[in-house]
Structure formats: C-alpha cells, structure tokens
Amino acid sequence: MVWLRNLVKSPSVRSRLKSQNTFSPALLLSPLHLISSSLTTSAAKPPAGIEFGSSLGPTADGEKPRVVVLGSGWAGCRLMKGIDTSVYDVVCVSPRNHMVFTPLLASTCVGTLEFRSVAEPIARIQPAISRSPGSFYFLAQSRRIDADNHVVYCESVTDGGARDPLQPWKFEVSYDKLIIASGAEASTFGIHGVKEHAIFLREVSHAQEIRRKLLLNLMLSDLPGVSDEEKSRLLHCVVVGGGPTGVEFSGELSDFIMRDVRQRYAHVKDYIHVTLIEANEILSSFDVRLRHYATNQLTKSGVRLVRGVVKDVGPEKIVLSDGTEVPYGLLVWSTGVGPSPFIKSLEFPKAPGGRIGVDEWLRVPSVQDVFSIGDCSGFLESTGKPVLPALAQVAERQGKFLAGLLNRIAKEGGGRANTAKDVNLGDPFVYKHMGSMASVGSYKALVDLRQSKEAKGLSLAGFLSWFIWRSAYLTRVVSWRNRFYVAINWATTFVFGRDISRI
C-alpha cells in the first residue's frame, strides 16, 4: 500500500528503525523520551535531588570560546547584538525567545499597538544564534551556577497546559564567559493577595491578560440584570504605583475610554473609571513642573489620583492601610522591582538591594569569567558608586559596554575560561543619564532631559514632547519590521480606533 510505504519513509519511523543510539531504560521512562547525547560529560557534579541528563560541554581547542547569556531583556539582547560572532559562540538561556520593548508595553493593553509590534525575536537581534553551529537559544530557566567549574544548570520551560504533557528537561551548559542578565521581579512588598489577583505589566503575556480582562469586564457589565454597583465594580480599573509604567498605562486607559469605549460600549460608558494609587508622589524622578503637568493632565482625562498605601488585595476589592475598601474589576500592579528568587539564591557578594554585586567593569569579582548587567546587578559598595536605577536605558548601555569589553578580551587572547586575568580591560563602565520620558495620554508626554534628579536642565511637556516621545521610541525599536509595524499601528489607531475583538 502506497500510504504505508510513505509512512515508513517518515523520518520518525525511519530513525527508530535505523537508530544507532544507545537507549538508557531509565531515561526512556521520561515523557520526552530524551536520551543523553553522550557527546560530552561534565566535570561538575549535579546538585542533589536534580538529575541532569545532558550537557553542552566545555569548548574544545579549535572551537570558539562560548559566551552564555542568561536572560533576553534589554541588557542581554543589547549584549548579544554587539558580540563579535567571529570570535565567540553565543548561547542564550531564557524563558522567552524574544525581547519585549517594555516602554511601549502599556500601549498594547488597550490595542493602540499590537503585541507583536513590541516583541523582537532574539534570532533577529543576533542571527548567529539560529544559524551558527555552536550558537544556540535554549527555552529554559537557569537554576544554579557552578562558577568553579564554569557550568550553568538549566531546566526547560513549557506551558504546562493540558495538551503539553512534557516534564521539564534538565541540562547543563558549560561557559567560557557567563553573563547574568536575567532581570528583576515585580515587587509585592509582601502584601497579601497581590500575586493572586493583581496583574503586573512586565511581559507581553501580562498585557494580553489585561486586555482580555478589560474587554471581558466591559462585556459582562452589559449583561441583563447586572446592578449599577456591580457595573461600577467591574469597570473600575485600579493602577497601583505612580511610576512611568503606571502613569503611561493610566493615560492609555483614559484614551481608550474617551475614544473607543464611548463609541463601542456606549451602554456602559458612564460606569468605567480609572484610579491611580500611589503612596508618595507620581513620577517622583521627574522635574516638579512636569509632575504638576502630569497630575493636571491625568485628572483632566478622568483619572482619579489617590494617595494611599495598599494593605490587602482580595479578588474584588483592595483594602488601604486606613481600612478603606476599594472595589475593582481590573487591578494592575506596577510598584517597582526587586531581586528574583534565582538572583537571591546565588552565593555571590550582593550590592545594596540584594542585586548581584559587580565591579566597575561589570564583573562579579569573587569568581572568574562571570559578569552581570541590567536590573539584576548593581555596583558593589566597595566601588564607591551608587546602584543604578532599574531602567531600560541603564541595561542597554551596560549590554553595549560589556559586548565591547568581551570582544576586546577575546582579541587579546582571554576569550577562553580562566585566561582573562592579565588582559587590559580599558576604561570602566560609566553611566550618563540621557533623560526620561513618559506619555500621559491625549497626545501629551513629558520629556525630562536633566542628568539627575538634582541637576538643572531642559524639561518639556505637551504635544511636542509627545511627538519627541513617539519618534524616539520609533527609532529605538530594534528591527525595521517592528519600526514599520509600530508606525502602522499608530496610524491605524488614529484612523480606525482600537481593535476590540477579544481573541
């Protein structure tokens, strides 16, 4: 029978028939039927309780030295972009295969921009990762670092859904240079219920969840028999945290309400409201004049600014420290970031705030060949320098600096593990703040070009700033494809309004 012959020609069947691999019965029991590649064996002993089946072993003579990057945020991606792949192989370990253009994430929650317009695949940032035989991207979390043996222990990431029966697959990756750039985690300040009920705004999946929830609540509130009280609760959007993310999200929400909800959800338009809760002042890092401007602008757009401290979060209401209860339908939490459990678990010296401590060349000084950049790292107190703020700008500048440093080290013969001791590192990393930007909705934005909070300098607010804000982002979005899409999305939103299909 033809179809049977066809089928036996299939590679899966063929490979089974011809398979020359040695099957290990123990490993065959794993749901993935993965078997050890047996190409390399690691000198490092796996930690107790975790079995590591396979590895990407130490690089051999004749191979390029291997740079392993943990994370794919601003810091890690800028570094990978700048690495000279003629002297290094690059391996990226990250739970997402793309970089998120975080400053535009708030715009995707209400459909001003599409989700894909703010996600840049790593393979586009550093094409070697998908083409070069020694460079890889691994969809995985790093679990432990053995700096003495230059090995990272990793665990694959899956959805964990019903149709996804795969168990995490554990493996080791040896490195010549390791860059820890795995970022930080949203802070909950230990407040009960935040993780269960609030949505953060750090990943594309968060923005997707916010959008689905917002549209769900708009539709539920229009069902027959829903009380006025319940409509008001469902359509009360509460944002906790008055930094740039919280302010920009509030501004986008009010734009969405004023333009799109009024038109497309006319029945319930009078019930939707936005409240921004901040313990101190909104946009505290901005010039005082800009802060006032933002406050006025947000209030004019219908955003209620509330000064308060959240004490407890329930599924339908939050409780403030003085006992006031605030019912809500959507709760977005953007109160800043702190170290992740992985960063906390590392036994390196720490900088103030629990970040990995680095010297002025962004090295972890207690060990060889380990560097750290971005939100997960900070200058050690011994450097006499302050820990830099958790900003995309800082991470991106550090990534660029470190790529240059690593390229220099390789050219001076220090690319391989334990060979960089005597290399001249050149000038240390110095951060110069280029200013801050935040949009506040209604085609208005703030641009603060002062170099620090105390310094004097140019600060702008209004439509011109909004125009600068858009242009600046448009030119900084990484690929031409996404620049093009962001421009198209903005133009479409302007002409047709925001898309409200809940997909």
Added chain:
Amino acid sequence: MVWLRNLVKSPSVRSRLKSQNTFSPALLLSPLHLISSSLTTSAAKPPAGIEFGSSLGPTADGEKPRVVVLGSGWAGCRLMKGIDTSVYDVVCVSPRNHMVFTPLLASTCVGTLEFRSVAEPIARIQPAISRSPGSFYFLAQSRRIDADNHVVYCESVTDGGARDPLQPWKFEVSYDKLIIASGAEASTFGIHGVKEHAIFLREVSHAQEIRRKLLLNLMLSDLPGVSDEEKSRLLHCVVVGGGPTGVEFSGELSDFIMRDVRQRYAHVKDYIHVTLIEANEILSSFDVRLRHYATNQLTKSGVRLVRGVVKDVGPEKIVLSDGTEVPYGLLVWSTGVGPSPFIKSLEFPKAPGGRIGVDEWLRVPSVQDVFSIGDCSGFLESTGKPVLPALAQVAERQGKFLAGLLNRIAKEGGGRANTAKDVNLGDPFVYKHMGSMASVGSYKALVDLRQSKEAKGLSLAGFLSWFIWRSAYLTRVVSWRNRFYVAINWATTFVFGRDISRI
C-alpha cells in the same frame, strides 16, 4: 484627606451608598453580586435546575421589535450587517465578540497573517449593537429555546481562569424574531483522544494554540541531549483531513518550513516534516485536474500525503486502522463538521445530518418567528432540496437573504412576535455556487469556478490563481481596517519573513 474624599466620590462606592435597588439575599451570595434588574418578568418558566435571575423582557409598544441572533459567524454577522436598524433592535448572543474570517485562519498559524487581521468585531459589522439603546451584544451561550413564549435562555461565558472567579450568569432574552446561526462543531467521529490531543482549526484561539505549540516544539527540539528520534517526533506535524482547510494549512506549514525554519531554526531544519492524512481523496469537491495539481504541488513542497483512517489518538502518536503508529509533535484535525450539542438538544424537526430543518424561506416551520441559517441548518426533506454544504459562501448568502426578508416583513407590519403569518415573503432562498478556491502554498492556488461537482466550467491552478485567491479574499474581508492589515501583513511577510516570537 483628599484621597479619601476622592475615593468616596468613586461611582462604585457612591452607588452603594445611594443604591435604591432591592437586594435579594440569595442573589447576593453569587460571586458576581448580581441582582435582578426587576424591570421585566418573563412569562416563561425556567427549566428545572437552572435559575434565571434576570431578563430582557418582551418588547413593549413604542419599542422596535427585537431580532435576536444566536452566533457571530458568517451567517449571523452577514445578517446583522443587513438588518435595517431603523425598524429592528438587534441582540446578538455569542461566546465571541467578533467574526473570524475563516478562509484566512490557516495563514495565521504560521505568522503569515496576524490573528487580529482575521477577526472582525461585531460592533464594527453592526455599530447599532454598541450604540442603540435597545440593541446589545451578550457574551454568552444560548442554552435553551422556549419557542412558545418567544424566550431564549442564556448563560454568560468567562475564561474560567484562576483570576476569573466569576460564575456563569444566567439570563433570559425575549425575541420577536429569533435567528439560530450558532454554527457547527468539528467532527471527531467518536475517535478516542481527538478532543484531548488534536487541535481543531476553527477559532482564533485554535490558531494561537497551533502557533505556540509549533514554536515550542521547534525550541524544545534544539535543547542539548534531545535524541534524533525525539526531534523527529516533536517536529512531525500531522494534519488529518484533506479538505480545503487541511490542504491550506499544510501549504502554509511547508512555506513556513522552506522559508523561515531553514533560516531561523537552522539547527533542526532537517527534522521538520508535514504529513497530511486523508481517508479518501484530497479536495474531493474540486475538479480532477485541480486535485492532481494540488497533489503534485504539495508533494513538491515536502508534504507527505498519506491515505489512511485514524483509529486512535494518543498524546504523542496516532494509530491508523491497520495498526501503524505515527508519532507526532503537532496534530491538527480538520475532517469536517457536525451538529453541536446545543443544536442536537433543540426539539425542532431536523434535516438530514442532524441540522435544524428549515423551509425555503429559512424558517423553522413548526414554530412562529424562528429562523436558522449557516452550518447549523439544512433544508427539510419535504422541500425536496439537498442540504447545502457547510461553507462560508452558503452561510453568507443565507445571512444576506434573511436580512432582506426580515426587513421586508417589518415593513409589511409583521415585525412583532406572532404577527408575520400573512405577510407575503417574496421569492424563496436559492443557492447558486460561485466556485471554490484553495491555496496550496508556494504562491500557488486553485480556483474552481464550476457550479457543482458534476458541472463543466472554468478551473485554474497556479500563480495567477494564487493572485486571484489573494485579491478575492482581500476584497471580502469585512472592514477597511482589516483589508489594510491583511495587505500589510502579506507585504511584511514577503519582505521580512514570518515573525517567530512566541508570545
């Protein structure tokens, strides 16, 4: 304190303080805290075991008669678009707030098109639904029809996620005219494991799931230590069903593999394969010349065509009726459709195949004011006409016809419930097939302009057909916004390739 005053001004708190509603303690226990609107009470008794709390009661004198549409597919949406909203109020009950442009859905699975480009919000198709005081869209499933009392019983739809603690909210909607257009369901032919392990291709969420799974498997197969056998399994994409959907999806997949996987997943490109399994012939409704063309084209693109019958589906392999086992990583099921449980539950006379039986004016003849269109309906045997195929083309033509018929009925004074008996209905619905189209990948498509399987007529295959195929779809996508986006997506894919970020 200012913030406290601000907070008490919030509508949710205010409405609680001022609330004039009568609270029913029993209803307050429901997680939604929904209370009966008590505006209307229905004459109909709810079915045992289901409590219906609220209702949109019968239309009163002075109000427009109400057309209730169940479903938002091709049939329902085309009908709503054509309804004269100066004579009718329109209420749509559907679990999704958008129409899916199904012929282009296969293209979204691999990123040729974006998901939103093929979803059209109902509010854009019929703006009255979100603006007119008596017209509504309800995110809900219809559960039961009481045709004697002109009432539909509905239940709200939620995500059911961890952060979505809402219970389904039950309510009733009275109608003057009811249109059942809730579509059909993918057929599994009772084969074990299909529902659990295969992905259908009927909704945007299915296309999203296929895309996530495909990208997950591409990344998992690149992890260190994965055996050749497991790589082949993970990257074996099996499509069951050789109708237009299955063929178009296979063609899109092979395009994706030949262009994008080779470039962006170079390490594993030799392991990915597509198999299309069909029990009979592929594209059986097409001209024999076109079928041969499609077979050659697919084979040339690397799609393995297998004739076989699936007996059992497991999480990692399917078993064919002769016992052959086919390991797979992604399984897409597109073997046609059958009646949904809701349609099966209705006690109306049925057409062959279990669909709701209608007369030549698309009326359900046993009751007053009930119509049915699209995949869920078929001509009664007594009409002497064959049941029409489950095609977008048929559904769209029926929706257009019925909109005209309802408008005519209203103008002749029969818009209200039980008043249309003596209205002259005009000509009955006659279906004239306009031809079929299917793309097969590699910028090739089939266009079959014959009016039926036996008739003679024009049939084309190749690049010109592909061009006609694209143009035809581009002009039929409902809104200018989506026409624009589809064109932009196609152009971007051509220039930059497909996006591979797994978001």
